[in-house]
Amino acid sequence: MAEHTRVLIVGSGPAGLTAAIYSARAQLRPIVIEGEPSSTTDQPGGQLMLTTDVENFPGFPEAISGPDLMMKMREQAIRFGADLRVEKVHKLDTTQLPFRAWLGGDLEPSITADAVILATGARSLMLNVPGEERYLSHGLSTCATCDGFFFRGQDIAVIGGGDSALEEALFLTRFASTVTVIHRRDSLRASKIMQERAFAHEKIRFEWNTQVTEVFGDDKVMGLKVRDTVTDDERVLLVTGVFVAIGHVPNTTLVTDQVDLEHNGYVRTTMGSFTNIDGLFAAGDVQDDVYRQAVTSAGSGCIAAIDAERWLEAQGM
Amino acid sequence: MSENITTLTDATFDEVIGSSDKPILVDFWADWCGPCKMIAPILEEFATEQSDKFAIGKLDVDANVATATKFSVMSIPTLLLFKNGEVIARLVGAKPKGALLQEITSNL
Numbered sequence: 001m002a003e004h005t006r007v008l009i010v011g012s013g014p015a016g017l018t019a020a021i022y023s024a025r026a027q028l029r030p031i032v033i034e035g036e037p038s039s040t041t042d043q044p045g046g047q048l049m050l051t052t053d054v055e056n057f058p059g060f061p062e063a064i065s066g067p068d069l070m071m072k073m074r075e076q077a078i079r080f081g082a083d084l085r086v087e088k089v090h091k092l093d094t095t096q097l098p099f100r101a102w103l104g105g106d107l108e109p110s111i112t113a114d115a116v117i118l119a120t121g122a123r124s125l126m127l128n129v130p131g132e133e134r135y136l137s138h139g140l141s142t143c144a145t146c147d148g149f150f151f152r153g154q155d156i157a158v159i160g161g162g163d164s165a166l167e168e169a170l171f172l173t174r175f176a177s178t179v180t181v182i183h184r185r186d187s188l189r190a191s192k193i194m195q196e197r198a199f200a201h202e203k204i205r206f207e208w209n210t211q212v213t214e215v216f217g218d219d220k221v222m223g224l225k226v227r228d229t230v231t232d233d234e235r236v237l238l239v240t241g242v243f244v245a246i247g248h249v250p251n252t253t254l255v256t257d258q259v260d261l262e263h264n265g266y267v268r269t270t271m272g273s274f275t276n277i278d279g280l281f282a283a284g285d286v287q288d289d290v291y292r293q294a295v296t297s298a299g300s301g302c303i304a305a306i307d308a309e310r311w312l313e314a315q316g317m
Numbered sequence: 318m319s320e321n322i323t324t325l326t327d328a329t330f331d332e333v334i335g336s337s338d339k340p341i342l343v344d345f346w347a348d349w350c351g352p353c354k355m356i357a358p359i360l361e362e363f364a365t366e367q368s369d370k371f372a373i374g375k376l377d378v379d380a381n382v383a384t385a386t387k388f389s390v391m392s393i394p395t396l397l398l399f400k401n402g403e404v405i406a407r408l409v410g411a412k413p414k415g416a417l418l419q420e421i422t423s424n425l
Contacts, residue, residue, distance in 0.1 A: 037352070037355045037414070038412065039352040039411050043355055065349065067355075137392065145350050149347065149378055149385070149390075150391040
């Protein structure tokens with residue numbers, strides 16, 4: 001027999017947990033399906049679980065680690081009565097009310113809900129070049145804090161040009177002999193302060209206008225074949241570690257055939273967190289390709305909770 | 318941290334593993350590793366619930382590089398299950414409680 005809730009929140013990054021805090025304080029007794037432990041971004045706490053220091057979330061002048069920040073948000077949600085579950089939604093039906101969610105390996109719906117806030121975030125984009133899949137976890141990684149330790153004294157590469165790439169590169173200088181940032185253009189999109197730090201670091205070097213075409217090695221990574229995006233010249237970079245930080249793709253699998261998406265695959269929202277489906281709200285990175293910050297995600301989680309609350313009231317639910 | 322969990326160091330590792338009368342699951346972790354923090358409470362639960370089946374030890378890889386290198390720890394969290402002083406299972410990456418327990422017990 002399925003449990004019923006007024007608000008079901010799927011995801012537990014800053015968006016999901018902020019929505020949980022607001023929904024709980026509105027006495028809506030939300031159930032939050034946090035995700036299952038993993039070393040990827042769909043774990044409880046979301047993408048920030050894989051980062052080190054978060055310096056730009058307001059209220060923390062001394063910075064705070066990603067995991068610690070998420071732990072505090074979680075405690076806050078619990079304090080106000082949000083029902084948090086370390087489980088995974090493997091199917092969501094938003095084609096009719098009440099909405100239905102299937103958890104874990106359940107064959108029957110586990111939870112029914114009057115409103116759903118989708119806050120499933122985003123995951124790392126991969127290069128999709130030969131060798132990438134083969135060497136994942138054998139020298140190629142998307143999580144510097146998980147795997148960086150192994151690369152003590154080695155020459156490694158970070159692929160990407162945004163804040164994530166530079167943050168990973170700077171973190172990896174603790175272990176690596178050299179860190180080469182490989183970027184396909186000649187300028188970075190990262191914030192100025194991160195760029196300055198990276199440029200100033202003696203261990204970090206840059207390969208501009210460079211695109212990776214292949215990852216090779218024996219049973220572990222030995223190097224990268226790269227192509228100059230301007231001259232088309234091909235050459236080889238000898239590195240034994242590769243970290244991919246080229247961007248993200250939204251986690252929309254639960255609703256792909258149900259909800260309107262933008263051209264880039266992100267969930268389309270209007271007037272706050274409304275999707276094309278009444279009662280389904282979206283918050284955080286799953287619907288934001290522009291800002292993608294912890295604080296903007298938290299803000300959108302609050303917006304979704306308020307939107308959901310007012311919508312439920314208007315429906316007389 | 319639970320009393321049932323032993324903190325291991327480079328200096329004490331071999332002795333603790335060698336003298337353990339039960340299989341012992343060693344958690345290789347670091348302070349800056351999010352997924353490691355994710356499984357820490359699960360291991361606390363195991364320490365209480367599974368104490369008759371296996372013991373639990375934790376090794377901070379940052380402070381104890383020698384042991385981590387000796388056992389080719391490449392990614393964290395890594396859980397190594399020791400029995401009679403030998404590694405009988407290696408679990409890499411955070412996983413849900415049920416999945417972890419199943420992998421551990423299937424190797425005991």
